[in-house]
Amino acid sequence: MSKIIVIPNNKNDIEQISSSNFALIGIEGYSVNTFNIKLDEIEKICQNNNNIFLSLNKNILNSELVDLEKILLKISSLNIEGLFYYDVAVVSIVRRLNLKINLIWSAEHLTTNYFTINYWSNYGVDSVFISNEITKNEILEISNNTKSKLIVQLFGYIPMYVSKRHAIKNYLNYFDLNLNSTKYSLYKEEKKYSIFDNQDGTVIYSNFILNGLREYLQLKDKVEYILINGYEINDKKLFDVINMFKDVQESNIDIYEEKLNKMFSNLEKGFLYEESIYKVKKDDKKA
């Protein structure tokens, strides 16, 4: 039976989430696509709460390596369940310093096959956060062919883009606009995508909320954790969704699906049933 990891929207929800589930928190300055908090505060949170995962998933620059080493040393002393990482520098330092941290390979869109998952497992990586861009059947196949613990996002908006460019700031600068908007969206063909600049660049999210509640029934015995991303979902709805995932079974799935459809107007299945295309041209020469 999978356990539930939730990316909270705010600090206040962490305690409630981690009381019966798991909270995934980002480290300010070192994480993208999470709610981020300063490491000192995280330390306090970990003193009072179990069930905390941390995310350290930005691309690391040389100038940040000294700090990164200190941060990893600090993390190794905290009571956390595991550390989501993107940059291989994290593995390199953890191995070099022989730190006791449960590492979770979280290279977003690159975690797509069991061969590479098993490769990282050989380097002491404990778990993997599976890409959102593969199908349910591919997830099941991975599950059948690895001993690594799997984490799969089954609800929430999906991060689609991370850049080191400050796209909004640059655009506004170019046209000499001084706006006070607290958030922005991209709009095209009746679809709206959340976009924002952070300290390291720009992030864009999907226009839809991934809803894998029904698929959870098939995956719950195959993956160690499912992830619910609370980004842009209000507290009440978020806790309702968490409760549905905890309670869902064959007998009530239709009722819950109906409920979800009333709560959200933009639920989709992402790539759970649809393979992405990558060869547009005909396969006309092999030999």
Next chain:
Amino acid sequence: MIKKPELLAPAGDIERLKVALLYGADAVYCGGYDFGLRANASNFSLNELKEGTQFAHSLNKKVYVTVNIVLHNKEAKEVLNYLKQLDEIGVDAIIVSDPYIVDIALKYTRLVVHLSTQQSTMNYEACKFFSEQGVKRIVLARECSMQDIKSIRDHLPNLELETFIHGAMCAGISGRCVLSNYLTKRDANRGGCSQICRWNFKLLDDEDIPIETEKDFTLCSKDLSLLSCIPELINLGVASFKIEGRMRSIYYIATVVSIYRKVIDEYCNHKESYEYNKEYEKVLRRCANRDSVVQFFNGVNDETCSYYNGREEISNQDFIGVVLDYDEKNHIATIEQRNYFKKGDQVEIFSPFHETIKITVDKILDTDGNEIEIVRHPKQIVKINVNSKLYKYDFLRVAIVDNELKK
């Protein structure tokens, strides 16, 4: 004596491979039909890879093959067989992003492994990890600044570093952009990128009101050109200078490669007297038809690095034709047309084998020997008089007159 870096050019097909090497590239990179990140380039069959490798080796040059897609289960099952075929062909290295491929290539083949920019490697700890796995060269992330490169170089002096010096840029961090997957169902990390970063969007504020400006929002980045930074890059000890563009034309490749060849040679051969030649910059600009900047190299990436004011991509008409053959006895060149030209036009002929020459087209014959005034049909074969000896793969372009270069 300064160590000359390798000039590495893209090759979307066998013709482009030959052109790139003839025009001065020390090595080319290309993709096979599978497992490369340009699924929609022409790419190479195994036979073509063999032919290309033999051609390169005959010139004492190298061929690297990209095997850098993000593997799904089914591709991961098939990739080892492909690696063994590349090993058999004798390619000089493979360019990979997936560490699983690094592992099996080193265990089960004799292939040399380069780590693709798709890994977005920006720091020496990550470089060290992959170096310890047996990776010989790392293609650094395009976001690396000169300071980043120097820092990596200082920490790992024996690791070969490769940097992009010219061509299109991803707006996002390589591997971290799947806009193409979600907006067009085409997988960016398996070679299907549909370049959503070049689309226009309305930018809405927190009340969903469109922000009114002269132009819509876009993520579109200008191209990269480090032409003016070549001396710094050479002094940093970067092993290989990479030109982007496996989908680009033979004319583009010949032009860009030949310009960088000149700059590298001029600096390495005459460091003390080297002066940056602005005219080269103008030739590159005409050829690409897109603005280019140094992007992240100076550590700053601001609004000057992106296209926000629209971008006119007028089809480049400079490329007039390619020489197929030359009759030395009668001084007649056989030309395959690529753009309209006519009797009386001033034309430049550039080549890896001789200095650029200027001629005025005085007589044009079709394949039946009839004199014609205008060559208007794509790939039309014609003959023209040229007194100097020409070679196959010499290129004819619109003469860039002096006052235009001074603009």
